[in-house]
Amino acid sequence: MARTGPHRAGARLTAIAMLAVVAEVLLIPLGTYVAFSKLLVWVPATAALAVAVAAARTAAAGTDGPLRTFWRRTSTGIAAVLLAALSQIADITTHPYTGIPPVSARTLLCYVAGTSLVIAGLLRLPGGGSSWRQLTTAVLDVAVVAVTAGIAASQYMGWFNDRFGVSASAWWMNIAVLAIAVAGVVVVIKIMAARRSPVPRAALWWLAPLGLVGPLSTVLMTLLKPWPHLNGSAAVLPLVGLFATLAARAQWRQAPGRGTRARQPVDLPGHQRGSAIPLVAAGLTSVLVAIVFVRTGHLGAAQVAGTTLLLLLVVARQAVALAENSTLLDSVAHQAMHDELTGLYSRRYFTAAVAAATGTHTVVLIDLKEFRSINDGLGPAAGDALLVAFAGRLTALAGHHAVVARLGGDEFGVLVAGATDLTSRLVAANAEPLDAAGHDVLVEVSVGVAEGALDLYRQAEIALREAAAGTGGGLVRYDASLEQRLTRRATIAADLRRALHTGELYLLYQPIVELPHGRPIAVESLIRWRQPDGRIVSPADFIPVAEDTGLIVELGAWIIDTACAQAAAWRQRHGADALRSVAVNVSARQLLDPALPDVVAAALARHGVPAAQLTIEITETAVFAGGRALATVHALSRLGVSIALDDFGTGHSSLGLLRTCPVDAIKVDKSFVDGLGGTPQQEAIAIALTGIAETMGLRTVAEGVETAEQARRLFELGYRQAQGFHFARPLPAADIDAMLPDGGAAASRRRDRAA
Template sequence: MARTAPPPRWRPWFTPVAVLLAVVEVALIALGPHLGFHRLLVWIPAVGGVGLAVTAFAATAGGATGPLRLFWRRVAVAMGAVLVGAVSQTVDVALIPFDGMPPLGSRTLLCYVVGTLLAIVAMLRLPGGGRTWRQLTTAVLDLAVVGVTAGVAASEYLGWAVDRFGGRASAWWLNLAMVAIGVAGVTVVVKIMSASRSPAARTALWWLAPIGIAGPMSVILMTLLLPWPHLNGSAAVLAFVGLFGVLAARAQQRVYAGHGAPSSRVAHPAVYRRGAVVPLVATGLTSLLVGTVYLRTGHLTTVQVAGTTLLLLLVVTRQAFALAENATLLETVAHQAMHDELTGLYSRRSFTTAVAGAEGPHTVALLDLKDFRSINDSLGPVAGDALLTEYAARVTRIAGERAVVARLGGDEFGLLLPGTPDETAVTVDRLMAAGDEPLCAAGHEVVVEVSIGLADGADLYRRAEIALREAGSHTDARVVRWDVSLQRQITQRATIAADLRRALTAGEFHMLYQPVVALPHGLMTGVEALIRWTRADGRVISPAAFVPVAEETGLIVELGEWIIDTVCAQAAEWRHRHGPDALDSVAVNVSARQLLDPGLPEMVAAALARHGLPAEQLTVEITETAVFGGGRALASVQALADLGVHIALDDFGTGHSSLGLLRTCPVDVIKVDKSFVDGLNGTPQQEAIAGAIADIADKMGLATVAEGVERPEQARRLFELGYRRAQGFLFARPMSAAAIDELLDPGIGIAA
């Protein structure tokens, strides 16, 4: 089976060579009246330029697909016919003696005309995209304007040609061929003006347009160059035909490089605006042509007068439609600026304006869809968009006609509800109740939970945003209404945020360590490091108060670095003092924000090396939620595991897709959440879950630690279910490093 040859590739030297050939041609034509050389010399850059354009078109077609590939293939074939015509004309010049007008045989004219017709077919078959009826009408008027302008110019050209060559049949065939080539140029311009969307680059089409004047220009140059038989007008223009062709191909290649999708349809949003310039240019050129003719002859022909009059009427009509279309476009733009494109609801700008201008009692409700990102990732963006659209329809239906409903961005919606807080509470209750009903999203039944922030009175939007953030940060509070106590909490968090950096610099943080023991004998095998903050005035700040603030402000990264360095130093000291086997591991918690820091693995490696602590004696505890989305966080965990650090999944069973994480995340230890421990000795179902976790971990070769053990019967039952490590107040509360030192003495255990 024969192998198909690979498509020609675009070469960077195409453009400079085409420019060089055109420059050489200009130099030969300019020096020809002063220097004598062989008559075929001017044809070398001419034929070379056209041949280079054929190669460039073929290379461009080879890099495209679909309608775009067909277009460039057709243009390459059309230019190939022109190349054959150029070679044929070169042969005529070389073999046929002539005195005066250079020979231009019927074979050569046929090749040029065939090439022109093929180019016109290629342009007409290029998809152009749809438009509104006004835009279509405007495009038709544009076509008429260009057609009338071309007709006036063609009549003047034919008049000049008849005066110059007389009525000979060969002269008429020549001029008809040249007019056909000019029509090709007009077709390109028309296609550019009428296409709102096209697979071909707009700049490439504009580079093809000047090729249409090559025919008439060649005839004009032929007459000017008659005194010098070794010069030729066709050769002069053919070099530029090749140059413009290469530049058109280069413009298309730049679109390939910029978008990486050569088969995609390229939108031209500025088509209408740019197309408006063409009728004005056409009118200006026609006026210049008619004025020149009148100054030269003292009169105008009927065609010129009628054409100019018709042209002016067309331009006036066209501009009237353009003004009407502009008004429609302005209305569309104004609507788009005030409405969300996907759902049709009001936009954030409209919503804030409505809130600012609201009179009388109103309530602002801000809604955020929980876990929308995971739904969008798992079901795909099409389903995500469908879900937003369906939820927008639900909210609009429940809110009623008097409410202002907006999509504020992403998965956040806003409602401006008229009425007192008691009246609007009914609508909020209906929104919450509707959350239990599934929504259809691209064939999927999806139940979505929402967080709602409410505010009434003054400063509605800002207060509702505060309430929404508070609702989103607590799993047990789906609706939060702004009040003075909430403002106090915000102020308190702001105060903590301001004190955090000062506290870190002043050394107000210290570490406590809670033992992890082996069941059933209660010997300590490891510890978990826990941070504490005692201010200079003796007031203790709970980790539940300052850790979330540290994460919000980003200070958790700097604080976490201090924690890891302190823990590594302490673990190395215990190792040196009590031996390498005194503790299996020292665990330290790492937050989701820290995992997003690309420098975390390097920082941990540096701390281990600085204090001489083996990596396997450090355990990093992460939550399921922190790595559920994968990406940067999961990459950080993998990098830590590659260092040899153990990875523990904390609060197991309370986050997202726990069993799936055991396959994708490099976990060594599962820390079973206290809620499962509390359920022991209760219903059989609760114990079955705890036992299943231990069984799964055992089969996967993972260690398990039961957290929150507070009663002896819990410890005994955990051991029966297969747990060999436990942690909780039954064994020890968090204690200082010095207290851990005492427990590390040989023979000392913690009674269970």
């Protein structure tokens, strides 16, 4: 609502000002054919000025500081011009005339006062600091405009004296006209000289043409002399009101509501501050001098001297501009080779430095683990602060002779001559948290290292990729075996993409049973891959590849659809009560896909499976930092599907996660089940987890049960659901069918219950 009031009022004021200009434009030519009251042409003029006063006051009311002062002075100046127009109406109604309409000293004084107030407001605007080159350029621009205005003024003075003579009234009129012209020149100068301005540039440019109003009014006075009921001042004053209103409108558009009072000044880059204006001024002056020479056959001393000075100023200005452009090019080159956020070298510089290195060097590539989760959870400002802090730590550890670069995102690179112990020092330093906008963050890194003389960057990238995949505890040094692994991963990725469309993938289902009797009540879907030659590819080999390549999103959608189709088939054959749920595992990468809830909803609808019969299993690590992944889990929960935390107790374990994440079940990791039957300390976590789950109303599933003794002890501790090889290995769907009750018997039981 803050935007509605001022913008509607501004639109109305702008429309009224435009109507006043249109009315004046129609009245002037009409008056050359039809005589009417001398006051009629003044109605649009005074109306437009009154609108401009209201518009400027509205702009002042929506700002503060220098902006409010400027718009208040502008409104007062326009009000003085309105008073001058009313005074001029009194002049023409009380003093009879047959030629040029009379203009009293009182009227001229009001015009000059109004103009002076606008100039004062402009001069008081802050302009921001500048370099010496920018200041020199601004001074030369001002000089060019001033000389151009002087040449035009000298020509205007000659024309004015020919038309109006050198009487006292003509002298005062000339002063008023030149004062108005000076106002326009001041506006142009202010735009060029100001490096930073709180006033929108559009507003200043709308005020600039007002300098032409004075000279234009005197020209129109001579042209309209045969028609005493018309007036040159009245003809141009509606334009004053319209331009001032449009300037105020530019201010409203920048400040959409009163909440923008503290808006910072807007940068006016040097190359945008009017670098073409000196050339335009020189061109206009050349045209003016040419016209004078053609009409008179000679040039006066003022025109010759002014033109010569103008050309010298333009040449000097362009020389300074070239020097400034050279500095700008150096700055651009520096920015191209440096990272804007951290100040480190850029990827372009780093790769060039590695390629140019001779002799033995070490390239270290570093990737921050879980940076995306930190950035999503704490916000972009904290993410940027973390990158800057890590860049400072890395620079200090690498030393002055190393090339340290930010390669993009959360990846960094270091080039060091010879061997280095940087990696060990970095790991030790990362035990201390970094400050990220007020948050203490412990940084885990993946590090790839390559030593030698050739192809170091590519080798370090291969090592980093292995480190990021979890190989080597986060630190991998390049060796030839990595090439073989890389080739194998590339082959797996290509084959997996093919397998998605050729039916090589299939699902197995591991039962989840009810204790103590072991009756299957649910199943977990597990992906398997049999290649055309019959060889089985382990999920441990192809799932990480799917994660790295992004194929996990398409693969996950296939798993969800296939599991829902099988759940529908079991419901049809064995009844709705045969299995409580079918579970599918969803990776961290899938949770970052905002389309995942739609994929699940579409699969459920396509196969007619109730949402409650599908369980989505996620890991603690995937949602620990919150952000987009946690938002996706909430969206899935709103669909009605169950959410289970898989491998609970082994990831970023936090009991607070059970409150922030919409969890329905926890699956206790096998490592805690293995401790059953041992010491009380070994059983403590398993006992605590089932107590917490019961208190919070969550289901608990014990994973990895391999013996009857473990199953018995779990039941004694309060566990009612379990899963593991003791009960069944992952099985084809047909084997699960054999474990479920007969569909006809299930239907008969339902009919009996209904009866």
